[in-house]
Amino acid sequence: MILSPAERSYLYDSLIQKPPIRPDSRSGHQFRPLEAKTAFLPSSNGSARIRLMDGSECIVSVKAKVVLKSQESSLIECDIDVSGNRDDSNFVSILKFNLTNLLCQNFPMDVLQLTSKYSYKLFIDCLVISHTSYPLTLLSLATYLALKTTRLPLLVSDVDDSEVEEQPTFSDDWDKSKYLKEMVSSNSKFQPPIFITLGVVGDNLLFDPSTEEEQVLENGLILSWYNNKVITPISNINLASNSNNSNFKGMDPILISKSLALLKKYCGEIVDALDGIIEHDDATEGGIF
Template identity: 65%
Template sequence: MLLSPAEKSYLYESLISDPIIRPDSRSNHQYRPLEAKTSFLPGSNGSSRIRLSDGSECIISIKTKVVKLVEESNLIDLDIDIVGYRDDSNYISNLKFQLLNLLNENFEFEILKLTEQYSFKLFIDCIIINNLSYPLSLLSLSIYLALKTTRLPLLISETNDEEIAELPTFSDDWNDSKYLIELSKNGKFQPPIFITLGIIGNNLIFDPSQEEETVLENGLIISFYNNKVITPISNTNFALNSNNSNFKGLNKKIIIGALSLGNKYCPIILEALDNLIEEDINDNDGNMF
């Protein structure tokens, strides 16, 4: 979005003020309103769709395949398609690398294991139909919803196949399938997420909008898993085609403040997503949104 110098100056002064004044009247830790739907793709093991108030929209489809463990080094594959970007562009590759790295380092792979030789492999397809602001958080929250509603068919064959090398067989009744959370050892399956924070002056803002990204002094990406902020934590310029005129370095107090905000508000975000899933499961009207 192109803003005039006067508009940028006004927005900048509003965002560095105390108390902060955001264009859409949100507080510094508040996310944009979103609409979501889960388990709506009949050919997928899990799916989700999120639409933000600014029109940004993401669709996730998760499918599974039985693979031999000795033949697969990674049990999660991820593909991202964003309208207007080449699949091999640096923009797409960077988003894919961050999401895959986060999932591979913080996923309970034991729930995918079938036998000593075989396991499920997850194929996560991400499509962003429209994106105005930096889409990493949108992708991450959409993947979270899809994984939380992913179901795997019930294994009915022998689990110990070291000697007989039996191929896994499954129940034909989809009602016998299990959610990933039901397969988790502690019953608390919770995928990791990315949260984006904008930095301007001494203020930190959750989920910066496209307008806010144009005047930010830095952008921070934090990871959250197992009820705490974890690595990786990185900074970047969220605004596309920016000349970095406002871009500044980070100081220790800002990073510490970001970690504190993440530990305080990320559990609330995940609770809201979990409540959304529960409401969506109980909604039988068939509406997409």
């Protein structure tokens, strides 16, 4: 319990105003400021680190492995480690379920194709070093950045190996490696899917709720965003899972429709901002904050 009953009631009353008054004076659709660095882990194909102003921090690393397609059920595997939580706890399992489900369903798997028999498999390792609010958005934004900066070695052997037994060989020159975004067919943009967390208080929907706000929310929504569209999976969740939130209640289905409209309005900007981080990062070489 991080808030006293009086604090809870004060916070709830201010969030239910129209427009909501949030403790950090953000508007309803505003994210907390974040700091990010990409491609800094030398031994992985792609990496990203995100830090929020409240000290939440997350590192994501993407590694690729050449596999026989026929032996793999899925070409993406996520693993999540949250410091202070057991790996088999409900909290970590649900994060893992959500991220795996989102990526396996929506990631453009054709970019991972090598030959008719072989393919890349991506291993996405997420490490949440510290977190105060529900870390799913943080995780998925870091995954977005890591995937965007993932580089895979250039294939030099023949693409068609349906007739011959041949293992794929790769160019030794790392400068010739290709970004995942360059391997996507030219007419579409490579933007991996992301998760957006929304809090529900009264009729208000709050983007990216902070820990204090989570304590008084009436419900929470997890929505996915990909290619400038709202996609499935979508579900609701109790964001303050570890505390006894007495405000938690059901919601009007109209609010869920409203959340779609809000996402369509603001999510484009979020993705643009993330792309901006990568461009800025490429331009300035430097330490990892």
